[in-house]
Ligand SMILES: O=c1ccn([C@@H]2O[C@H](COP(=O)(O)OP(=O)(O)O)[C@@H](O)[C@H]2O)c(=O)[nH]1
């Protein structure tokens with residue numbers, strides 16, 4: 524159950540995108556630079572309109588955003604071309620810090636974006652959003668510009684589940700509801716006030732984002748929430764209601780593998796926090812089953828997540844000085 528202190532946090536640190544119109548956020552910008560990063564794997568259908576909306580509304584319209592970057596995460600479609608045509612700066616994730624062995628995953632794309640962007644504030648936005656609006660960005664950036672003590676702002680929203688032959692207004696966020704929320708309530712109750720702990724839309728001060736590790740796969744959001752709370756404290760984190768988010772959905776089997784990666788990530792944090800002290804390390808794989816004409820075929824999946832060190836360490840080591848506030 525949400526502790527009283529977390530209820531107070533929720534009352535004090537929740538705002539709405541309606542509180543952050545672009546004109547107000549622009550007036551708060553000052554000399555703070557802002558990078559918007561879109562991790563994109565096979566998102567040719569949606570990435571172009573998202574980039575165009577940001578560029579037209581928040582670069583050319585209200586000059587708030589300083590760069591729009593798409594990290595092409597080993598796409599096999601025309602994601603890179605579509606994003607570039609819409610006006611984004613596009614980088615292939617394996618071309619960034621190319622002397623390091625390349626790794627799979629969303630978190631790898633997000634981590635590498637820190638090496639090719641320069642904004643004091645970095646905003647992450649998924650590239651599969653079907654109802655994107657500029658308020659996704661202004662709602663995340665506004666609180667950071669208004670309160671210099673804030674380090675991180677997470678988006679929240681209602682999440683419909685739209686599938687081929689069905690629509691339900693509130694059943695999206697299946698891994699959130701079935702795994703991430705129960706885990707956080709059980710082991711990190713101080714984080715139970717985050718309405719959408721796995722939301723892919725969030726903004727942070729670069730100095731904080733570069734001071735924490737990045738889990739390379741789908742555990743990245745879960746790990747950032749736990750690790751940033753350790754680093755800066757929940758009171759320097761906030762959330763903004765962005766309304767509703769519709770996005771492309773993966774299959775239940777794919778979300779089962781995503782859940783495996785998130786559970787592997789959570790286990791590593793529970794171990795670091797001393798919540799679990801396993802005599803035997805947990806299995807790093809899951810077996811799923813597919814029904815066949817004569818029974819069931821078992822499919823083994825590795826859900827072990829890799830992790831990148833804080834980008835500050837990597838860039839310091841390369842003689843690229845980084846600001847140090849945390
Ligand atoms: O290896 C990956 C997997 C995902 N993504 C991106 O991360 C975001 C969220 O991923 P996905 O849509 O697969 O997750 P879901 O929203 O279904 O949970 C999307 O912009 C993906 O294109 C990525 O950049 N690299």
Ligand SMILES: O=C(O)[C@@H](COP(=O)(O)O)O[C@H]1O[C@H](CO)[C@@H](O)[C@H](O)[C@H]1O
Nearest residue numbers: 695696697698699721722723741744772
């Ligand atoms: O929140 C969730 O349960 C998952 C799956 O959402 P749906 O059930 O497909 O609406 O989506 C999120 O999880 C991923 C892992 O953290 C994030 O990377 C995605 O941005 C986010 O959409």
